[in-house]
Amino acid sequence: MGVSKEQAAQNRRAIIAAADKLFRERGVDGVGLVELSRAAGFTPGGFYNHFKSKDDLVAAVVEEAMERGGAAFAGRIESAQAKGDDPLEAAIDWYLSEAHRADIDVGCPLSGFMGDIRRLGEGARKAYVAGLTENLGRFESIIKDSEGEPGQNRAKAIALLSEMAGALLLSRAVVNVDPGLADEILRSARRQISALTAPGAPTTTVVRRRTARGH
Amino acid sequence: MGVSKEQAAQNRRAIIAAADKLFRERGVDGVGLVELSRAAGFTPGGFYNHFKSKDDLVAAVVEEAMERGGAAFAGRIESAQAKGDDPLEAAIDWYLSEAHRADIDVGCPLSGFMGDIRRLGEGARKAYVAGLTENLGRFESIIKDSEGEPGQNRAKAIALLSEMAGALLLSRAVVNVDPGLADEILRSARRQISALTAPGAPTTTVVRRRTARGH
DNA sequence: TGTACATCAGTGAACGCGCGTTCACTGATGTAC
DNA sequence: TGTACATCAGTGAACGCGCGTTCACTGATGTAC
Numbered sequence: 222m223g224v225s226k227e228q229a230a231q232n233r234r235a236i237i238a239a240a241d242k243l244f245r246e247r248g249v250d251g252v253g254l255v256e257l258s259r260a261a262g263f264t265p266g267g268f269y270n271h272f273k274s275k276d277d278l279v280a281a282v283v284e285e286a287m288e289r290g291g292a293a294f295a296g297r298i299e300s301a302q303a304k305g306d307d308p309l310e311a312a313i314d315w316y317l318s319e320a321h322r323a324d325i326d327v328g329c330p331l332s333g334f335m336g337d338i339r340r341l342g343e344g345a346r347k348a349y350v351a352g353l354t355e356n357l358g359r360f361e362s363i364i365k366d367s368e369g370e371p372g373q374n375r376a377k378a379i380a381l382l383s384e385m386a387g388a389l390l391l392s393r394a395v396v397n398v399d400p401g402l403a404d405e406i407l408r409s410a411r412r413q414i415s416a417l418t419a420p421g422a423p424t425t426t427v428v429r430r431r432t433a434r435g436h
Numbered sequence: 437m438g439v440s441k442e443q444a445a446q447n448r449r450a451i452i453a454a455a456d457k458l459f460r461e462r463g464v465d466g467v468g469l470v471e472l473s474r475a476a477g478f479t480p481g482g483f484y485n486h487f488k489s490k491d492d493l494v495a496a497v498v499e500e501a502m503e504r505g506g507a508a509f510a511g512r513i514e515s516a517q518a519k520g521d522d523p524l525e526a527a528i529d530w531y532l533s534e535a536h537r538a539d540i541d542v543g544c545p546l547s548g549f550m551g552d553i554r555r556l557g558e559g560a561r562k563a564y565v566a567g568l569t570e571n572l573g574r575f576e577s578i579i580k581d582s583e584g585e586p587g588q589n590r591a592k593a594i595a596l597l598s599e600m601a602g603a604l605l606l607s608r609a610v611v612n613v614d615p616g617l618a619d620e621i622l623r624s625a626r627r628q629i630s631a632l633t634a635p636g637a638p639t640t641t642v643v644r645r646r647t648a649r650g651h
Numbered sequence: 652t653g654t655a656c657a658t659c660a661g662t663g664a665a666c667g668c669g670c671g672t673t674c675a676c677t678g679a680t681g682t683a684c
Numbered sequence: 685t686g687t688a689c690a691t692c693a694g695t696g697a698a699c700g701c702g703c704g705t706t707c708a709c710t711g712a713t714g715t716a717c
Binding site: 247248250251331334335336337338339340343346347349350353354373375376377379380381382383384385386387388390391393394395397398399402405406408409410412413414417 | 462463465466546549550551552553554555558561562564565568569588590591592594595596597598599600601602603605606608609610612613614617620621623624625627628629632
């Protein structure tokens, strides 16, 4: 139709945005390019002016989602610090909230794509790992002031992210069938993490190890 | 072809077994019924003698996987107890092992379907919740002897499962692109859980809460 | 600054293909007598 | 116990459909002169 370069770049972004939302909600295999193009406001033919293939789009979607997710995370850290709040506490509260559970399409892409990424193309998988690595660094930086164990902040960031993402996915997995259980999952994860973040409190003791192996 | 009732029931089980493996590996949308029937050793036409629809098969697959997974869990508990080992410790070691990460098709169905179940049919989602509930009870029973916090074992079971499943999924998500990171994820989760299960150890302090909110 | 034309984003129909599902058929199983 | 026949699991071709991708075309953009 004749379109300026700026307009074309903007249209490309519209396709990625529509794909991000639809892919997270219904899965990459659950969304066709005709529907996707329509959702972005176009007819399907022009798709290949922007992307070499559907797989190429998938990679662009994950890359873009990781960038936006990382920027949002950085923004949340900054605004918590500006208010004098603990950024880690703020991050955990947001991550394990019912609002975040509902906002699959604009939520954290690490959890949003965690279950699917294994089966996506190489470009998407590499973008995911790059995003994970970057955000792990960001996460590590807000749990810096740990005591007792120097150099273990990265391990702590990984474990904490695993727990939060696991609880979020599990809660999303059951929310439709059993909303009460879904809420309980978020609550239980929040509780355990609070115990972790407040050492010395009675809640620290979570499991008693019997080490029966030795006798 | 004329087939005995026993043979027919066995064939039905063969279809479910083939579907379980293929669905976990490639996703429900990634496997067609022709391929699936062939994998089970049949031509595609007979499929509808056993299942009303693909969705009906998916529900049967999740149900069956939950049953087998639950039985396997119960078996692992029993054999650990027979050897005098702590069943919780044994469960955690197995769950966060590289072997379990590789065995997607015979591994824990709670993590195996965790990322997909949201988008599957109602029957599958209900079977998943039923299996989760049952295994949460089983899990709770092996962390019974906790101290200090009566009545919180269920919350602890949920949090622990969230963490293990989250770490396993994340490790599986990246293992192809960055095997070192994938191993580090399992190791970090194991480490944090060890800290949880051995209270009083210096590793208990994972994150220092600054509670800046109050001043 | 004004005209001529190459570029290329977007259109919409078409391609071959594999999907989930249906169908008429086959023939051993297993029941009725 | 032996024969007649209804049942129904499995066959393999076919159905309409939507998939990812290609194509000839359109026409405003934006460059060359």
